[in-house]
Amino acid sequence: xxxxxxxxxxxxxxxxxxxxxxVPTGLLVDQLRDLVLLRMAEQHLAAMRKDGLIGxxxxxxxxxxxxxxxxxxxxRNSDRVFGTHRSHSHLLALGSSLHGLFAEVLGKETGHSxxxxxxxxxxxxxxxxxxxxxxxxxxxxxxxxxxxxxxxxATDDIAVAYFGDGACEEGIVHESLNLSKITKAPILFVVExxxxxxxxxxxxxxxxxxxxxFAHANGISSAVVDGNDVVAVQNSAxxxxxxxxxxxxxxxxxxxxxxWYGHVxxxxxxxxxxxxxxxxxxxxxxxxxIKRLKHALINExxxxxxxxxxxxxxxxxxxxxxxxxAMSDSYPDESKLLDYVYASLGDD
Numbered sequence: 223x224x225x226x227x228x229x230x231x232x233x234x235x236x237x238x239x240x241x242x243x244x245v246p247t248g249l250l251v252d253q254l255r256d257l258v259l260l261r262m263a264e265q266h267l268a269a270m271r272k273d274g275l276i277g278x279x280x281x282x283x284x285x286x287x288x289x290x291x292x293x294x295x296x297x298r299n300s301d302r303v304f305g306t307h308r309s310h311s312h313l314l315a316l317g318s319s320l321h322g323l324f325a326e327v328l329g330k331e332t333g334h335s336x337x338x339x340x341x342x343x344x345x346x347x348x349x350x351x352x353x354x355x356x357x358x359x360x361x362x363x364x365x366x367x368x369x370x371x372x373x374x375x376a377t378d379d380i381a382v383a384y385f386g387d388g389a390c391e392e393g394i395v396h397e398s399l400n401l402s403k404i405t406k407a408p409i410l411f412v413v414e415x416x417x418x419x420x421x422x423x424x425x426x427x428x429x430x431x432x433x434x435x436f437a438h439a440n441g442i443s444s445a446v447v448d449g450n451d452v453v454a455v456q457n458s459a460x461x462x463x464x465x466x467x468x469x470x471x472x473x474x475x476x477x478x479x480x481x482w483y484g485h486v487x488x489x490x491x492x493x494x495x496x497x498x499x500x501x502x503x504x505x506x507x508x509x510x511x512i513k514r515l516k517h518a519l520i521n522e523x524x525x526x527x528x529x530x531x532x533x534x535x536x537x538x539x540x541x542x543x544x545x546x547x548a549m550s551d552s553y554p555d556e557s558k559l560l561d562y563v564y565a566s567l568g569d570d
Contacts, residue, residue: 226432230448230478231417233505239518240451240511247524253291253452254519257512259537260287260311263320266541267310267327267341268488275549276327280341281308285450285482288511289414290315292455293382293475296463297350302368302381304361305354307342308481312384316349320544330551337554338562358419359385359392362411366398369409369472378467380408388419390433399440399472406471410462411437413476414449420485421495437474449477450511480506 229235242250264282271280283290294315297303305312313323318334326333327341335345342356352368355361365383372379389395390413402409413433417424424431437444443465445458455477462473482503484491492500519525 226430226435227415227446227478230446231431233480233502233509235509236448236450236514237508238514239521240453240514242453242515242518242522245453247519247522249295250453250515250519251525253295253456254512254515254525255533255537256291256315257287257452257515258533259320259540260290260314261512262534262537262541263314263323264310266545267324268483270545272488276341277329278327278340279486280310280327281486282483282488283308283311283414283481285506285510286414286416286479287311287315288452288455288515289412289449289477289479290384292452292477293410293412293459293463295456296460297382298379299348299350300377300379301350302352302365302372302379303350304352304365304368304381304383305344306361306384306386306389307354307356307358308386309344309354309384310341312354313344313346313349313351316346316351318346318349318351320541321547322346324545324548325551328548328551329553330548331554331558332548332551336558336562359389359394361385362389362392362398363394365409366402366407369402369407369466370405373406373408378408378469380410380463380466382410382412384412384414386419387413387415387417387424387433388422388427389413390436391419391427396436399436399442399474402472403440403442406469408466408469409472410459410466411442411472411474412459413474414479415476416479416481418481418485418495418498421491421498423495423497426496432476434474434476437476442472442474443470444474444476446476446478448509449479450509450514452511452515480509482507 290311322334369381
């Protein structure tokens with residue numbers, strides 16, 4: 223087993239505040255807010271699923287919020303972002319509404335996919351989110367196609383494909399990397415390497431714990447970062463995204479992180495698979511991207527515990543209001559069941 227990630231995969235390390243030197247305070251405060259919003263929204267979904275108010279499964283990315291926040295900083299609404307079965311954060315980080323997400327998870331007609339998709343089939347074209355699907359690696363090739371379309375349309379828009387370390391074992395990922403390179407497609411591949419595919423640790427599945435080797439094999443510009451450091455993520459994402467916009471071809475960002483919950487719903491999943499224990503989970507929780515940014519801001523004298531508590535109260539009120547509104551919304555009429563199976567010419 224080659225441990226190419228070295229220290230980045232060691233849960234004993236990277237617990238200190240992140241380095242915010244040279245980053246505008248206003249940007250960091252905004253990102254802290256986004257991190258907290260994503261965390262609280264998903265924890266709310268976890269609680270509601272546990273209480274039985276959500277009928278379908280929810281795949282949560284609690285602990286991984288810094289990746290979506292750091293990447294989304296450099297995106298715009300005309301870009302084409304594709305997610306996974308674990309994409310609540312990808313959607314919300316683009317500015318999509320809490321109400322639309324909650325309504326979709328509840329199957330309401332006011333949801334982002336009109337109540338037809340649930341947690342794993344999210345869509346919000348207005349904010350540049352082109353879709354998420356439960357099929358592992360199912361959107362990666364679509365993102366390459368969207369990037370090629372952007373180039374043919376003579377824009378400097380890019381596509382983004384989020385996927386995990388488990389998806390790197392799917393052939394379509396490697397075909398997509400190859401095609402994007404030879405066509406110089408303007409796309410950023412974002413690998414959220416949380417060391418697990420469903421319930422199986424990377425050491426049981428691959429000869430190396432790092433996914434960047436696939437970028438090297440295709441000659442794609444790449445970076446490997448601590449995915450729980452929002453500053454590190456945004457710095458590397460900015461460079462790779464700008465290169466794609468400038469016509470230099472695809473980029474590949476491997477962000478090393480860890481999901482606090484198990485594969486699905488609120489459970490810890492410490493009783494399935496190998497190499498996941500509560501001790502591991504607690505060590506990774508100490509690498510909390512929110513805590514590390516918050517303490518960095520406090521150390522600089524531009525944040526404090528009182529302001530943080532006030533932020534949490536404000537966001538909880540927003541979340542509660544969005545949830546109550548979604549709960550009171552209507553379900554789609556049964557007559558609409560087949561309306562969205564096929565698109566007609568002229569549809570978005």
